[in-house]
Amino acid sequence: MSARRGPVPCQTLIWDLSSNPLPPISRLEEQSQTKRCARLRKCLRSCLESMLAPYMEACKVLRLLTEEHDLEKYFEIYEISPSDLHDSEIGEIEAGSEDGETLKSLKASLYRLHTIRRILLCSLLALDADGGKPDFARWGIAVQEMQRLASTTAESTEKLNRILSEEERKIIA
DSSP: OOOOOOOOOHHHHHHHHHHSOOOOHHHHIIIIIHHHHHHHHHHHHHHHHHHHHHHHHHHHHHHHTSOHHHHHHHHHHTTOOHHHHHHHHHHHHHGGGSOTTSHHHHHHHHHHHHHHHHHHHHHHHHSOOSSSHHHHHHHHHHHHHHHHHHHHHHHHHHHHHHHHHHHHHHHHO
16 A cells, blocks of 8 residues: 655644754864864964953053043943943953863953954053143053054964864865
8 A cells, every 4th residue: 555645734834943952062063073173173262362461552642641430431332331340340350260271261252352342442542632742652652552552463374374274175185
């Protein structure tokens, strides 16, 4: 007796999908991506850690040169809350306490760096510039900090680009 094949009810398809759930991303990550990207993740973690301290230091230096009232206005404009300020300051200490090469940890570190860079932007925008002699000293310090950060960021970018190009060569070969 031949089985008649007709349209499959939608409920049957849904039941088939729900009875065999897809593995969570963490399991997929553990099985393949971590092995393939371990070197890149290690380098990214190292780069993020090496960039956090200089950016934090630059924020502290530039905040000393700004008026608190002006800085708070820019924090409001760029939606930086007091909790963001607090989290960015203590985040540096917590960075080494967990497994820093997991996707979750890398995202948290990258978000922390992004927040610190936004704080830095607000500090730069809040610097006075009225054309007087005090501007030269203030902006001279700001320029030195930006040059230092540009150098640090360039070093990290170079490290990541080097590893990415090595990984591409492995895939092509």
